[in-house]
Amino acid sequence: MPADLSPSDIAKRATARRAADLVETGMKVGLGTGSTAAFLVSRLGERLRDEGLRFTAVPTSTRTAEQARGEGIEVVTLNEAGRLDLTIDGADEFDADLTLIKGGGGAHLQEKIVAAASDRMVVIADAGKEVATLGAFPLPVEVIPFGWRTTQALVARTLENMDVDGGETVLRMRDGAAFVTDEGNHILDLHLGRIGDARALSAALNHVPGVVENGLFIDICDSVVIGHEDGSVSLRGRLAAEQG
Numbered sequence: 001m002p003a004d005l006s007p008s009d010i011a012k013r014a015t016a017r018r019a020a021d022l023v024e025t026g027m028k029v030g031l032g033t034g035s036t037a038a039f040l041v042s043r044l045g046e047r048l049r050d051e052g053l054r055f056t057a058v059p060t061s062t063r064t065a066e067q068a069r070g071e072g073i074e075v076v077t078l079n080e081a082g083r084l085d086l087t088i089d090g091a092d093e094f095d096a097d098l099t100l101i102k103g104g105g106g107a108h109l110q111e112k113i114v115a116a117a118s119d120r121m122v123v124i125a126d127a128g129k130e131v132a133t134l135g136a137f138p139l140p141v142e143v144i145p146f147g148w149r150t151t152q153a154l155v156a157r158t159l160e161n162m163d164v165d166g167g168e169t170v171l172r173m174r175d176g177a178a179f180v181t182d183e184g185n186h187i188l189d190l191h192l193g194r195i196g197d198a199r200a201l202s203a204a205l206n207h208v209p210g211v212v213e214n215g216l217f218i219d220i221c222d223s224v225v226i227g228h229e230d231g232s233v234s235l236r237g238r239l240a241a242e243q244g
């Protein structure tokens with residue numbers, strides 16, 4: 001291992017390298033966003049140069065698109081690609097049902113659309129992201145800028161009727177201003193502590209006027225590759241079953 005990688009980065013690199021092996025020449029692949037996904041894109045660039053791997057990528061953010069192009073990967077839009085074979089993406093939390101919280105980097109809207117367009121979604125995550133109950137990580141909710149304070153109040157009222165422990169809703173900030181997503185929207189981070197019923201919460205949040213999409217991914221991810229700090233990986237879901 002290179003001395004400059006932290007234990008956490010060793011875990012991220014391990015999961016990314018294992019998932020990168022799933023990509024085959026000719027595939028159309030959704031590329032996630034975040035620090036773990038960055039290891040994936042870098043590994044795919046290596047495979048492209050070393051093994052002649054050729055595939056088409058649909059990135060889930062401008063950040064990932066820039067990195068992928070820099071690696072020489074062919075990037076197309078989702079509209080150009082249509083149906084995708086596979087999406088590989090990071091997550092902020094996942095539970096035993098492979099329900100996810102995503103959006104810590106503010107990219108969950110594009111990520112959810114790309115994952116939904118894919119035959120399968122494989123998550124790459126370090127072991128610390130596995131939880132018994134979702135909700136310690138604040139749930140990102142993308143809202144349109146128009147009237148966001150009203151949307152925030154409506155979201156707060158919605159949470160009063162939900163099976164959660166907390167209800168604080170915080171506008172995400174960056175450099176002293178409201179964070180702006182690739183789609184020109186803002187993010188409310190919901191500090192819930194515990195999410196008792198992710199399906200009910202997701203439906204209720206997406207029903208609020210002004211909400212574009214929340215960061216819960218339900219029945220979308222089929223496998224998780226978990227990276228450990230010793231450089232090993234373990235599998236959950238379909239990939240675990242396939243590998244026996």
Ligand SMILES: O=C[C@H](O)[C@H](O)[C@H](O)COP(=O)(O)O
Pocket residue numbers: 032033034035036037089090091092102103104105106107108111
């Ligand atoms: O919006 C960002 C994405 O959902 C990321 O995949 C998620 O936040 C995990 O990021 P990281 O790999 O940096 O922990």
